[in-house]
Amino acid sequence: MFERDLDNESEDQRERLRFWLTVGLGAILTGVVGALVLLLSRANDDYDRSLGWQAHSLEIISQTRSLDAALARAEAALGRFAVGLQKEDGRVYQQQWGLALQYLTLLQRNVRDNPKQAELVGKLTKELANRGEQLGDAALSANYRQTIAAISKYNAAGHDAALIRIDRLLSELIRNERTILSERNRLAASDRASLNQAILLFSLLGAAAAVIAIAATVSLVRAEGERRVARRETLFEADRAMQLAAAVEERTAELEEANRALRSEMSEREAAEDQLRQAQKMEAVGQLTGGIAHDFNNMLAVVVGGLELAQRLVATAPEKAQRHLSNAMDGANRAADLTRRLLAFARSEPARPEMTAIDECITSFAELIERTIGDRIALTLDLHAPGLACWVDRQQFENALLNLSVNARDAMEGHGSLTIRTLRDEEEDTAALAVQVVDTGCGMSAEVLERVFDPFYTTKPAGQGTGLGMSQVFAFCRQSGGEVQISSTEGEGTSVAMLLPVAKPLEAGAAASGADEADADAAPGAKLNILVVEDDQRVLAATVDAVEELGHRAVACSNPLDAEALVDTHGGFDLILSDVLMPELTGPEMVAQLKQRWPALPVLFVTGYAGDASEDEAFGDHDVLRKPFTLAALDQAIRRSNTPGEGQRLAG
Secondary structure: OHHHHHHHHHHHHHHHHHHHHHHHHHHHHHHHHHHHHHHHHHHHHHHHHHHHHHHHHHHHHHHHHHHHHHHHHHHHHHHHHHHHOOHHHHHHHHHHHHHHHHHHHHHHHHOOOOHHHHHHHHHHHHHHHHHHHHHHHHHHHHHOOOHHHHHHHHHHHHOOOHHHHHHHHHHHHHHHHHHHHHHHHHHHHHHHHHHHHHHHHHHHHOOHHHHHHHHHHHHHHHHHHHHHHHHHHHHHHHHHHHHHHHHHHHHHHHHHHHHHHHHHHHHHHHHHHHHHHHHHHHHHHHHOHHHHHHHHHHHHHHHHHHHHHHHHHOOOOHHHHHHHHHHHHHHHHHHHHHHHHHHHHHOOOOOOEEEEEHHHHHHHHHHHHHHHHOOOEEEEEEEOOOOEEEEEEHHHHHHHHHHHHHHHHHHOOOOEEEEEEEEOOOOOOOOEEEEEEEEOOOOOOHHHHHHOOOOOOOOOOOOOOOOOHHHHHHHHHHHOOOEEEEEEEOOOEEEEEEEEEOOEEOOOOOOOOOOOOOOOOOOOOOOOEEEEEOOOHHHHHHHHHHHHHOOOEEEEEOOHHHHHHHHHHOOOOOEEEEEOOOOOOOHHHHHHHHHHHOOOOOEEEEEOOOOHHHOHHHHOOOEEEEOOOOHHHHHHHHHHHOOOOOOOOEEO
């Protein structure tokens, strides 16, 4: 029994010894494996870091070479642009120069940890900034088609010492980075050797058999699990395929139905498109109504007033009577011409190109544009192509001008300035004429500019536009062999340029006759001193003559902004006789300013717009005389307006 107890005790000791040996060996192996894993991880991190620095140096070298190549391509494109004046070469120059600046930005970021390289990049940045200004001057001259100036500036830039400095800086950057790269290659090789040693030690320590057994077991378990998953996925995919087939059949039927509906809608839309185009023109005609009434009344005022004055003066002053008769005939002719243009504009006719002198066409059409945009928008004609003509449909050209003017009016909300300008190159062989329409409106955002020529696209509220105006301008320019360009800045305005090919030079037209000068001399024995404010020169002259014929002294004022200074200069007037709708300042607004200094100043409003007489709040208690008016009506209105205590009345 004692021996058995000894054997049991010895067995227990052996078991404890084996246990602790196993634990110790496991701990030692775990420590060794952990140390090797840590060594391997550190060696791998060092090697990765070395590779990263190598890639960093290679990237800097690549970016430097790419910068050099982009600069070379930019200068080559600028040279072609300066010689050939091709817009595409200009765009290639801008693109390549922008790419070079992007590479420069990358270099600035990548060398910021190296003071020496950062200093070189800083110098390179200054040199490129100066170089950009030199090349920019040449590009600007080429853009304005100044060939000699562009080539001269480009040649001067090509011989500038800055080129040598830039090349030296680029070469020094690459040379320095190659030196750094060599050192980093050496460190990478050393780190690679350390990593290889760590991998070798770790490989020798691995228990190949245990690893293979564990890997085989894991592989078997994983394979069995994948087979089970594959069987479940197969069943799921079969069920899904059946559902998908049913859905495809249902969707196919829906698509066939939608396709039939779409074809029907397309046919209806094609049929309605021509009607919408004509409706867009008729919409513009409808917008003319108020201005046309005002314009016709101004013309009738000249006709009626001129004829009545001629009747009075035909015996005593036949020359003066003849002048009034001429003014009356001119007013009648203007009314007939305006009616003809409205009827021609409202027609729906196919394109009929003809040789059209652009400046003369714009000048004759300007009157209709003025009536369309309203009296509160100042129209300026800046025409510089008197000897050029284009082969275009005159009606479509006038339609395009009117569309652009209406859009400008809406963008300016009825108040601002509109400029129509024609430009041509100073070279003899120019082949294009630019017709610019420039407004001071709200401008357009980048998103709107991208879609501005899309058919049926409009930013106007529903019911206030068809969205065909700009697309018709685009179609007209393309149909005429030209193009249209647009630039806009939000809050500053928009400029639209129609570039039309020149057909052939024309003889310069006869100069327009000047406006008749108003005779503002005081009539002897004038009863009242009257300030006549009217923006239309013919109406102003006729009104001044009518006032003087009645025995009063009249002072003419063609700009309401000058009225206050005239009142102050003449020490006041017995009566202000003012038109209502005028550019820059309306009659009621002008009177409101005058009343601040001369509250008792009598006022008589004269208007040819039918809606003005009902605006009691704007006219206050002042009398209103409607155009056209007779001398008797004018005399009665002056007497009433100069009588204290009289309220507002409507005469005419």
